[in-house]
Amino acid sequence: MLIINNYEEYKSHLGRELGVSEWHQITQQQIDRFADATLDHQWIHIDKQRAEAEGPFKATIAHGYLTLSLIPYLWKQIAEVRNIKMEINYGIERFKFGQPVLSDDEVQLKAKLLSIANLRGVTKVVIEATLVIKDQPKPAYNGDVVFLYHFL
Template sequence: MNQLICKNFEEFRKHEGKPLPTGDWLTVTQEMINAFAEATQDFQWVHVDLERIKKESPFKKPIAHGFLSVSLLSKMLMDLLVVESFAMGVNYGLNKVRFPHPVPVDCRLRLHSSIQKIEEYGDNGLKITWDCSVEIEGIEKPACVAEFISLMFEK
């Protein structure tokens, strides 16, 4: 796995405006889709009703919830980045979120991202705006495109 490794926030700030390495592939399974449906109480049939999907869905197989793609951004970003002085992070928000293509079950996703903006946040934190595009293997359009904003705090 390619990772950006920084000793501290000072070193991390030097990467503002630059791309991160491309993420590793992650397979979206029916178990993940079902767990997301359970957690969010979103049991829309196109995600979980396998018999109805075979008969009625234009996709002919289950598709993941669009918000599952967004939910994976935190994990995908943290897989690409190590800041050794990092203590904790929290999600701050999203801008310009779109789901250009549905995510079929058992497909593989990977993240393409860059650090758009880094701002100071409080005494020991940063507010980071990430440009994110979640690629679906073998499909031209991405699963999700978003500006993702998070807070990071140093030890």
């Protein structure tokens, strides 16, 4: 795991891959709970029999927003940013979904530091986030996440 203690340490990684998370299996139970939380109960996500019989992927698929919501969890496996008063998820930019994540697929986040700026004491970073699906040639998605850090 990458340890970052201050702005200068963060900046030293500019343009480089920061690391990869552990593999995380997306189960049908997780998909069902996300459907309940978001009130998005499309059959392609929650009806295993119908998805197998009628669906284009012959299995249920994770919600795209479920896979995006894993970014904070997986990011914390890649980097620990220390000496901060606060961290804010500031934005998501130019995200593209490459292929669906099927129930029971394993995914892993890859992160690269695209930019870093000091905005009057607040550090703004843009991280290129790629969600890889185990044994698949195309990622589930690729795009940029923006974090704000208030270092001590």
